Amino acid sequence: MKIIVITLFPEIFNALNSGISGRALKNNLLTLTFINPRDFTHDPYHRVDDRPYGGGPGMVLKPEPLWEAIMAAKSQLPSAKVIYLSPQGKTLTQKHIQNGASQKEIILVAGRYEGIDERIVTMLIDEEWSIGDYVLSGGELAAMVVIDALIRCLPGSLGDEASREQDSFTSGLLDYPHYTRPEIFAKMTVPEVLLRGNHQAIQRWRMKQSLGRTWLRRLDLLKQRLLSQEQQALLDEFMQEYTE
Ligand SMILES: C[S@@+](CC[C@H](N)C(=O)[O-])C[C@H]1O[C@@H](n2cnc3c(N)ncnc32)[C@H](O)[C@@H]1O
Structure with missing residues (x-):
């Protein structure tokens, strides 16, 4: 370019x-x-x-x-x-x-x-x-x-091309929360699912957080997006837990 x-x-x-x-x-x-x-x-x-x-x-x-x-x-x-x-x-x-x-x-x-x-x-x-x-x-x-x-x-600009896909707005949602070492900081622990190494469970948790954050912070983005059945179920789960 x-x-x-x-x-x-x-x-x-x-x-x-x-x-x-x-x-x-x-x-x-x-x-x-x-x-x-x-x-x-x-x-x-x-x-x-x-x-x-x-x-x-x-x-x-x-x-x-x-x-x-x-x-x-x-x-x-x-x-x-x-x-x-x-x-x-x-x-x-x-x-x-x-x-x-x-x-x-x-x-x-x-x-x-x-x-x-x-x-x-x-x-x-x-x-x-x-x-x-x-x-x-x-x-x-x-x-x-x-x-x-x-x-x-631009292809080739990022160390890991996958990070573009997870960026806020790329898929119409906000990014999920990120954590790194140490496991406990200021008495706060990293969500357990991220420590267990179950990739499917991690993907599910990240999608749920992404949907939940977008619902909490940018309802306008969520309204423009058609959710799959699985995504809708994850969002319902997030909303349920949030309002409990
Ligand atoms: C002080 S501004 C001029 C603002 C102009 N009098 C107005 O109120 O529309 C000087 C220059 O800054 C740039 N600029 C200021 N705000 C901007 C914005 N929000 N987005 C893009 N460019 C901006 C524009 O190139 C503009 O010509």
């Missing part, structure tokens, strides 16, 4: 050089490059922002440098969708990320200040993506969230 990010602050993305994303970049599962709109300014001060027409607070990213930066990115990745990270975009879910990960090329545009000139949105942006109903100071952190989540979906 190839991603170009249009950003005034490419150095922020250094944080992606650690952990799973760092390994994916090193192994070329993902090629990540940056284009800085400031490199497409033609005035002595390299200005990328200006005051908003109509007055009011803040500055707006000027259209000309952004236009040239996006065009330069499009010439390198001709089949890429151009995505603007924006609090006004569609709120991302794991499904959107999984669809995004099937694309070979993506161009991400990180805004700053009050945002980018609307004419760029109208002419060059294919989609707007939001990472949640809150406002960041810039699109860089949002782009990094998107890139990290995309990387987890």
Whole structure:
């Protein structure tokens, strides 16, 4: 997968050089490059922002440098969708990320200040993506969230591919609880079923916890999902025990 990010602050993305994303970049599962709109300014001060027409607070990213930066990115990745990270975009879910990960090329545009000139949105942006109903100071952190989540979906990115399947949201449910050594910590013991080595019983317990947690915390997810007879029985069991 190839991603170009249009950003005034490419150095922020250094944080992606650690952990799973760092390994994916090193192994070329993902090629990540940056284009800085400031490199497409033609005035002595390299200005990328200006005051908003109509007055009011803040500055707006000027259209000309952004236009040239996006065009330069499009010439390198001709089949890429151009995505603007924006609090006004569609709120991302794991499904959107999984669809995004099937694309070979993506161009991400990180805004700053009050945002980018609307004419760029109208002419060059294919989609707007939001990472949640809150406002960041810039699109860089949002782009990094998107890139990290995309990387987890790329085959070969995880030490154990099975961990993607059990991740929250992948199957439409929340993940089950995890435990590691020691067996007793702060007087709390690990659930016995996990110590006995009966894989079928462990699978059953994990599915029941997954269903139960989703019921307790994210009923909206459970309502979107058709449960098998066995899953419904496990959930009923969980609900029964919870309300006892
Ligand atoms: C201060 S924000 C501009 C917010 C804009 N005035 C508004 O209220 O819609 C600056 C930039 O941060 C990015 N940004 C802020 N919040 C975001 C979010 N929730 N998701 C994605 N990008 C976000 C966008 O790229 C935006 O252009």
